[in-house]
Amino acid sequence: NxxxxxxxxxxxxxxxxxxxxxxxxxxxxxxxxxxxxxxxxxxxxxxxxxxxxxxxxxxxxxxxxxxxxxxxxxxxxxxxxxxxxxxxxxxxxxxxxxxxxxxxxxxxxxxxxxxxxxxxxxxxxxxxxxxxxxxxxxxxxxxxxxxxxxxxxxxxxxxxxxxxxxxxxxxxxxxxxxxxxxxxxxxxxxxxxxxxxxxxxxxPDFKSRKELIKINLKSIKLAPGVNIDQVARRTEGYSGDDLTKVCRDASFNGMRLKISGKTTEEIKNISKSEILNISITMDDFLEALDKIKPTVSATDIQRxxxxxxxxxxx
Ligand SMILES: Nc1ncnc2c1ncn2[C@@H]1O[C@H](COP(=O)(O)OP(=O)(O)OP(=O)(O)O)[C@@H](O)[C@H]1O
Ligand SMILES: [Mg+2]
Missing domain, CATH: 3.40.50.300 (P-loop containing nucleotide triphosphate hydrolases)
Known part of the structure; x- marks a missing residue:
């Protein structure tokens, strides 16, 4: 200020x-x-x-x-x-x-x-x-x-x-x-x-992880079948930052699929509403979870x- x-x-x-x-x-x-x-x-x-x-x-x-x-x-x-x-x-x-x-x-x-x-x-x-x-x-x-x-x-x-x-x-x-x-x-x-x-x-514990996922996805559409409880269960040991990365990565996945194999010209022609309507699916989460692993170790926590x-x- x-x-x-x-x-x-x-x-x-x-x-x-x-x-x-x-x-x-x-x-x-x-x-x-x-x-x-x-x-x-x-x-x-x-x-x-x-x-x-x-x-x-x-x-x-x-x-x-x-x-x-x-x-x-x-x-x-x-x-x-x-x-x-x-x-x-x-x-x-x-x-x-x-x-x-x-x-x-x-x-x-x-x-x-x-x-x-x-x-x-x-x-x-x-x-x-x-x-x-x-x-x-x-x-x-x-x-x-x-x-x-x-x-x-x-x-x-x-x-x-x-x-x-x-x-x-x-x-x-x-x-x-x-x-x-x-x-x-x-x-x-x-x-x-x-x-x-x-x-x-x-x-974050289970309940906080659920909350954090919801905070992160506030402005994003979820596809039917997305199970936040399951994501929260799968992310035991993840820090808030790790979990935020998972949400971020998952939220980009639909877009990645949409543009894969397309030329720049074709990408330009995709309509805005089509892009904004991409929702996150459970598969997006599962893929992100495979990629992003927890950064804090159990020994750290013990310390x-x-x-x-x-x-x-x-
Ligand atoms: N409890 C939480 N609620 C909401 N977002 C969180 C929470 N914990 C972590 N995050 C996310 O993780 C990011 C990093 O958090 P922050 O920078 O506060 O961590 P930190 O504890 O200060 O880490 P470091 O010790 O590395 O500095 C935040 O910008 C936010 O996106
Ligand atoms: Mg800090």
Whole structure:
């Protein structure tokens, strides 16, 4: 939302206006327009997020003292299960300023810049409170990949992040840090302790898979005989993203059949209504299922569940 960005440049009156301007360029889309209903399943995660992010805004008097809301929230789970999507819903539905920042844009090149950028981010957040700072793939800050200077920069961002989250706990400005990761195991203890609310985003169960198929095929015609229950049963172990790929692939199949063997000229002559009327058949699904296999392994899942047992919270 470009207008908001410009406005916030004006509002910022901290000590580093040039860094604030740089950061605001990096802060990504602020209103992605994803609704609660666009997410299949995950009702527990939705409930917890509402409780942490929305209720304290609605009844601040209640959320005092021991009921003080958690300022650090972690969503974790296998790839393609809707973590980033959930954050986008928070952005759209929670009515807070949403700052979507990537770890790499907090890592500065020169000495001390990483700390200043991180401080600056929180200054911007406080200016616009209530604010959600979303940090996707937060494990990046703890990984030792990349060059030595990169590693050093992310270590500094992490240290400053910890200081800043501690600061939030002593302030009555409503700023929440929402972080997401596929590698919760790589977070160190210090960072983990600041992300007190930890929400597991598992692979979709049967009911959620059915819901997800319906969401994906909202605008598409189904041929008689399409059995969504059967597709949902056959996709045990698929992530939401895998399942979306299956639906997408199946939805193209009718078109593929229609144009196969035709010349470009012949394809041009197919009428629009004929194309739009192609419906998805059960065979399309079965073909797609043969092609697209689940990307998350059972060992991966075990690893998440083990971490959940040890460090999870609800
Ligand atoms: N529960 C869900 N409801 C609706 N769509 C979903 C769901 N889970 C996954 N998807 C689909 O999968 C795509 C990828 O989801 P998303 O990017 O949120 O995954 P992620 O958990 O952030 O993955 P990664 O850990 O790899 O970043 C979404 O754009 C959406 O199409
Ligand atoms: Mg993601």
């Amino acid at each position: 470009a207008e908001e960005c410009i406005e916030s440049t004006v509002l910022y009156d901290g000590p580093h206006p040039e860094l604030a301007a740089k950061l605001e360029k990096e802060i990504l889309e602020t209103n992605p327009g994803v609704k609660w209903d666009d997410i299949a399943g995950l009702s527990e995660a939705k409930r917890i997020l509402q409780e942490v992010m929305v209720l304290p805004l609605l009844m601040p008097e209640y959320f005092q003292g021991i009921r003080r809301p958690q300022r650090g929230v972690l969503i974790f789970g296998p790839s393609g299960t809707g973590k980033t999507l959930l954050a986008k819903v928070v952005a759209t539905e929670c009515g807070t300023t949403f700052l979507n920042i990537s770890c790499s844009s907090l890592c500065g090149d020169c000495y001390g810049e990483s700390e200043r950028l991180t401080q600056c981010l929180f200054e911007i957040a406080r200016t616009h409170a209530p604010t959600t700072i979303f940090i996707d793939e937060i494990d990046y800050l703890c990984s030792s990949k990349g060059s030595a200077t990169e590693h050093e920069a992310s270590r500094r961002v992490k240290a400053e992040l910890i200081v800043q989250i501690d600061g939030l706990n002593n302030s009555n400005k409503m700023v929440t840090v929402l972080a997401a990761t596929n590698f919760p195991q790589s977070l160190d203890e210090a960072l983990r302790r600041r992300l007190k609310k930890r929400i597991y985003i598992p692979l 998440y569940e083990k971490w959940l047992l040890e460090f999870g919270s609800s």
